[in-house]
Amino acid sequence: MRLDPIITAVDAHAGGEPGRVIIGGVHDVPGATMLEKRNHLAEQGDRLRQLMLREPRGYPALCANVILPPTDLQADAGFVIMEQAEYPPMSGSNTICTATVLIAEGLVPVTEPITQLTLEAPAGLIRVRADVRDGKATSITFENVPAFAIELNAPVEVPGIGRVKVDVAWGGMFYAIVDASALGLQLTPDEGRDIVRLGEMVKAAAREQIPVAHPDHPEIAGISIIELTAPPTLPGAHGKNTVVVSSGTLDWSRPESFTGVLDRSPCGTGTCARMAVLHARGKLGIGQDYVHEGIMGTAWTGRLLRETTVGPYRAVVPQLTGSAWITGRTQFEVDPEDPFPEGFTVGDLWGLETSPKDR
Numbered sequence: 001m002r003l004d005p006i007i008t009a010v011d012a013h014a015g016g017e018p019g020r021v022i023i024g025g026v027h028d029v030p031g032a033t034m035l036e037k038r039n040h041l042a043e044q045g046d047r048l049r050q051l052m053l054r055e056p057r058g059y060p061a062l063c064a065n066v067i068l069p070p071t072d073l074q075a076d077a078g079f080v081i082m083e084q085a086e087y088p089p090m091s092g093s094n095t096i097c098t099a100t101v102l103i104a105e106g107l108v109p110v111t112e113p114i115t116q117l118t119l120e121a122p123a124g125l126i127r128v129r130a131d132v133r134d135g136k137a138t139s140i141t142f143e144n145v146p147a148f149a150i151e152l153n154a155p156v157e158v159p160g161i162g163r164v165k166v167d168v169a170w171g172g173m174f175y176a177i178v179d180a181s182a183l184g185l186q187l188t189p190d191e192g193r194d195i196v197r198l199g200e201m202v203k204a205a206a207r208e209q210i211p212v213a214h215p216d217h218p219e220i221a222g223i224s225i226i227e228l229t230a231p232p233t234l235p236g237a238h239g240k241n242t243v244v245v246s247s248g249t250l251d252w253s254r255p256e257s258f259t260g261v262l263d264r265s266p267c268g269t270g271t272c273a274r275m276a277v278l279h280a281r282g283k284l285g286i287g288q289d290y291v292h293e294g295i296m297g298t299a300w301t302g303r304l305l306r307e308t309t310v311g312p313y314r315a316v317v318p319q320l321t322g323s324a325w326i327t328g329r330t331q332f333e334v335d336p337e338d339p340f341p342e343g344f345t346v347g348d349l350w351g352l353e354t355s356p357k358d359r
Contacts (some may be wrong), residue, residue: 001044006332011328015093015266015300019093033071035089038080051170061264065081066079068328089172090126090269093128100323104135114132123217129142130147144317146308147318150212151167170212171274179226187228195242197258200259226244228242234297237291237299241274245261263294265298266293276318286305
């Protein structure tokens with residue numbers, strides 16, 4: 001992986017979730033697919049993720065996306081998603097941020113009032129429909145990769161908590177989904193520390209006790225994220241959720257290792273996983289809207305477009321609609337005398353240091 005002396009990025013947020021989009025200064029990386037490019041970055045080019053997401057250029061809640069040439073002729077652009085503890089195959093908030101930035105920067109052909117484009121994520125092709133006014137994307141609707149439920153009401157033994165029932169589903173990442181009330185939570189912002197600690201404990205136990213792998217991409221394996229659900233509080237919403245994004249390792253011998261941050265948005269892939277579970281239970285039909293509320297009071301609208309299959313699983317093709325707002329444009333550089341050329345983490349915010357290779 002080659003980096004120029006100056007790396008150009010546009011910062012945005014989707015429903016409150018920050019997503020940095022790197023549009024210049026990163027050369028293409030090897031790989032016949034975007035998934036292979038993602039794997040190359042995780043295994044041999046992790047310096048970029050550290051540089052962009054660690055202090056002093058980043059902070060625990062930040063995500064980043066690097067724009068790369070697509071490998072599929074159908075795609076207008078490719079992108080690899082980078083988070084604090086992993087390289088997710090897909091992310092809804094990051095897709096919304098990336099599409100919004102590509103349109104604002106004129107990096108894809110833009111037409112008004114509707115711009116259609118195809119993005120190549122590591123998980124596959126993502127069809128995007130953007131409402132555009134005065135060169136700005138005001139709303140992003142995308143068709144996600146198929147989502148499917150793997151386990152419903154699976155019992156998980158969580159040390160220090162007891163037995164908890166979880167649903168396990170793929171929505172672009174593997175989720176363990178748990179009812180917040182089972183942990184004594186209501187999903188209010190003031191519960192943030194407890195949500196992170198308890199959620200990470202449930203995720204660690206579910207990851208150990210319920211092995212999963214994607215049928216088409218077996219290298220994508222393991223539950224990597226926890227989603228907590230609750231009744232909605234916004235008028236017109238059908239459900240409420242929050243997702244914990246890890247910022248440390250998961251070590252049962254060290255309770256301080258269970259650290260993370262809440263997804264500030266209603267969570268795109270989490271919404272898709274949740275809709276797949278509801279459909280598997282017969283509670284959400286094809287063509288029905290599902291308005292999903294996040295912990296910050298923002299909401300996105302999901303819809304199941306059609307049924308399909310993924311390996312042995314009955315699956316659904318989900319659609320999601322949300323918006324992003326650009327917050328800044330930055331040119332990053334590394335002084336050759338900088339004592340922290342790849343950034344740093346400190347235990348007051350970050351917990352135990354981790355990297356995608358540790359997971």
